[in-house]
Amino acid sequence: MFLCPASDVPLNGCKRHARGRAGALALFNLDGRFLALDDRCSHGDASLSGGDIDDGVIFCPLHAGGFDIASGAPVHPPCDEPVRAYTVVERDGGLWLESDPEH
Ligand code: FES
Numbered sequence: 001m002f003l004c005p006a007s008d009v010p011l012n013g014c015k016r017h018a019r020g021r022a023g024a025l026a027l028f029n030l031d032g033r034f035l036a037l038d039d040r041c042s043h044g045d046a047s048l049s050g051g052d053i054d055d056g057v058i059f060c061p062l063h064a065g066g067f068d069i070a071s072g073a074p075v076h077p078p079c080d081e082p083v084r085a086y087t088v089v090e091r092d093g094g095l096w097l098e099s100d101p102e103h
Contacts, residue, residue, distance in 0.1 A: 003027065003088070003095040009034065014058065016049035024049070025086065027095065028069050030056060034088040034095055037072050041065065042081035 009015045009029040016039055017025045024039035026049040037058070039047050046062035053059075057066045057075055066076025072085035087098040 001097040003036075003097055006034065006090050006093055006095050009095070012053065014049045014051075014053060016047060025097075026058065027088065028053070028058070030069060034090055035069050036086040036088045036097065037067065037069065038084045040083070041079065042067075042074070042083050043079045048083070 003017055009027045011029050012031065013029060015027045017027050019025060025036045026039040028035045037048060039049050041048055041060045041062065043060065043065050044062055046060050048058050048060055050061040051059045056069050058069050059066045063078055065079030067073065067079060067083055068075050072083040074080050074082055089096045089098045
């Protein structure tokens, strides 16, 4: 599934990518490595793409819970449930979701 041009995701930043009923993704560019998580925080109704990134962790803008961007694992309270992580492939200047069996 094509997501967007790689250049749309700022270096060491994040971009929200809407997918309709499938829910939005938070796309990350960590030193040129592209990663994706479900954009919705597992702790509440917040968009992770609006949070701050520090050392491979995205901090939720609502209660500052943290998730490892590579795995989606919770690494900072109050979050204790993971968010889903996806494999993103960069090809021909674009970003693609490698596999998304649920959608
Ligand atoms: S909603 Fe994200 S930490 Fe609470």
